Amino acid sequence: MEHIELFFKSIFIDNMVFATFLGMCSYLAVSKKVSTAVGLGAAVIFVLAVTVPVNWLLDQYILQPGALKWLGAEYADYDLSFLSFIMFIATIATMVQLVEIVVEKFSPSLYNSLGIFLPLIAVNCAILGGSLFMQSREIQTIGLAFNYGISSGIGWFLAILAIAAIREKIRYSNVPAPLRGLGITFIITGLMAIGFMSFGGMLTGGDDEGKEQTETVKVEQTEQKEENKLAENTLQ
Template identity: 80%
Template sequence: MELLELFLKSIFIENMIFATFLGMCSYLAVSKKVSTAVGLGAAVIFVQVITVPLNYLLDKYILRPGALTWLGEEYAEYDLSFLTFILFIATVATMVQLVEMVVEKFAPALYNSLGIFLPLIAVNCAILGGSLFMQQKDFATITEATVYGLGSGIGWFLAILAIGAIREKIRYSNVPPVFRGLGMTFILTGLMAIGFMSFGGMLTGGSDAPKKEVVENVAPAVTEEVNEVATDSTALETKTDSLTQTVQE
């Protein structure tokens, strides 16, 4: 259930386009036709599924402080985290080069339609963002990292596919001149972001355990505060009665 929740959250709630606005360049430039959007989205999914787990292994066994302990106790104090960006980008660039060669070999028409944006996946901030978010979330297993990479790739794919389909349709619509082009695209992106974020209530609710824990932790403090207030009120009432009696005497 946790993996399913992670998968769905990475697609909808933590969508690379609608939640963090990563990968907007390719999203805006290649979404004019559904065919090119599908091709680029599939390439992004493939790269994410491969690079996020690979970068997870790099981070766990090489980059983070103390990760080199498996080589021996004398390496336990080494910290190679300053190499994170270099190694992550090298992994992404290698996978993108592989995708580019495969697409050029088996789908030359798609390769020509994607143009410069296929090799530019290597510098797509959504790809690097997936690995950096994976590092930030500190997943316990490579399975979680793989599920997160797959979900984030599918989320980006759905975003560019949806905007591509809408942009094909609005070509034949009477859009006001001031909103034509990127103006309407940004408006549609904002509206779709609201729709995707609405899944948050379904995926972040559910468990009563946190509520019970909060109640158990807060209840004693509240009871103590109430008792203090009651004690102060009683003392104040006693003092008031004493002063009243003194005045009457």
């Protein structure tokens, strides 16, 4: 249940683009064509799915205060958390370089269409944000870390795919001159963010409200039973 909840919340409620507005540079620049958006979105999913679990391992066994105790009691007091940013970025840069090599080898057309934005995944704040959010959420297992990485990537993928599809269609629409280009794109992004955030009530609020209603009904039933008993005793 925890994996499913984290998966859907990371895609819809805590979407990297619509909830925290991370990765907006690539989101706006590479969303003019669906084919290009799909390629970059797939690359982001892969990088997040790999870097978040790897950075979780680094955080758990190297960076956290006392994480080096597995090396011996004399290392138990070491705190390397100040190296988090450097280690996370190094991991991200390595994986992005691997993605760039693979894309260039197997899909030169996609590599050329992505241009400078493919290597710029290394400095995409959504990628680093995934590792930092993983750290701040205090995710306990590598399975949850992998889940969070891939679901965050899927959320970013859906965001750029949706805006790319809309921007392809909107070329044939009569958009007012002052809003053409980034203006209408930001408006659409805001409306999409509202739509994605509306999933919050379904994924988080419903359970709590259901529990409260159930407890309220139980209390009312108990009070009714006590009143009935009191009425019977009075009649007797």
